[in-house]
Amino acid sequence: DARVTQTPRHKVTEMGQEVTMRCQPILGHNTVFWYRQTMMQGLELLAYFRNRAPLDDSGMPKDRFSAEMPDATLATLKIQPSEPRDSAVYFCASGAPTGWHTDTQYFGPGTRLTVL
Amino acid sequence: EDKVVQSPLSLVVHEGDTVTLNCSYEVTNFRSLLWYKQEKKAPTFLFMLTSSGIEKKSGRLSSILDKKELSSILNITATQTGDSAIYLCAVGLNYGGATNKLIFGTGTLLAVQP
Numbered sequence: 267d268a269r270v271t272q273t274p275r276h277k278v279t280e281m282g283q284e285v286t287m288r289c290q291p292i293l294g295h296n297t298v299f300w301y302r303q304t305m306m307q308g309l310e311l312l313a314y315f316r317n318r319a320p321l322d323d324s325g326m327p328k329d330r331f332s333a334e335m336p337d338a339t340l341a342t343l344k345i346q347p348s349e350p351r352d353s354a355v356y357f358c359a360s361g362a363p364t365g366w367h368t369d370t371q372y373f374g375p376g377t378r379l380t381v382l
Numbered sequence: 383e384d385k386v387v388q389s390p391l392s393l394v395v396h397e398g399d400t401v402t403l404n405c406s407y408e409v410t411n412f413r414s415l416l417w418y419k420q421e422k423k424a425p426t427f428l429f430m431l432t433s434s435g436i437e438k439k440s441g442r443l444s445s446i447l448d449k450k451e452l453s454s455i456l457n458i459t460a461t462q463t464g465d466s467a468i469y470l471c472a473v474g475l476n477y478g479g480a481t482n483k484l485i486f487g488t489g490t491l492l493a494v495q496p
Contacts, residue, residue, distance in 0.1 A: 299483065299484075308486060308487070308488040308489060309425075309470065309486040311483055311484070311485075311486075314483050322483060357424060357425075369413060369414040369416060369430060369474035369482060369484065370416065370427055370430055371427075371484060372427065373418075373424035373425050373426070374424060375423055375424050376423070376424055
């Protein structure tokens with residue numbers, strides 16, 4: 267069945283290293299969202315794409331985070347350099363372009379990032 | 383600032399109990415309210431509500447939106463241990479176009495004891 271996939275599922279890295287997370291949205295979905303979830307902050311929206319164009323990245327620390335959609339089947343979130351405070355679960359979600367459930371987002375399994 | 387608040391923050395009940403989870407919102411350009419269930423993985427979609435007073439139901443779960451009170455409730459009857467999860471409420475904002483961003487509450491942690 268159709269689902270959002272994310273890689274890697276787990277990542278442990280050292281402070282200062284670059285981290286790249288990947289997401290494959292559900293085929294046919296034209297919106298992609300990146301979220302970060304921590305115990306303290308809950309689910310925070312980092313960035314949001316529609317038809318591969320970035321619409322809102324106001325939730326993302328611009329100095330170290332970047333998000334792109336090189337094609338319709340791949341979204342990436344990069345952190346360079348990583349810091350311990352970036353440790354969290356990063357979720358990707360996608361949404362369909364039309365229909366009565368247009369606000370429904372479908373989440374991938376997440377990438378659990380630990381920065382030492 | 384757009385805000386979604388859920389209560390209680392956490393809840394412990396026994397199997398068979400009925401629970402009511404609350405979600406209230408203060409947002410500009412309200413479009414929809416969604417409920418998600420999150421176990422030890424990704425949030426999974428439960429309901430989307432757009433009209434006041436119309437109950438959505440799925441098995442033992444039901445939800446209703448009150449636009450006058452800017453709130454929604456999620457009811458779970460005859461709870462089971464498998465209902466233990468974080469329940470997330472999110473509000474969709476109307477910026478025009480399809481699939482707009484959601485503002486999430488911090489969730490209610492429900493623990494159902496046998």
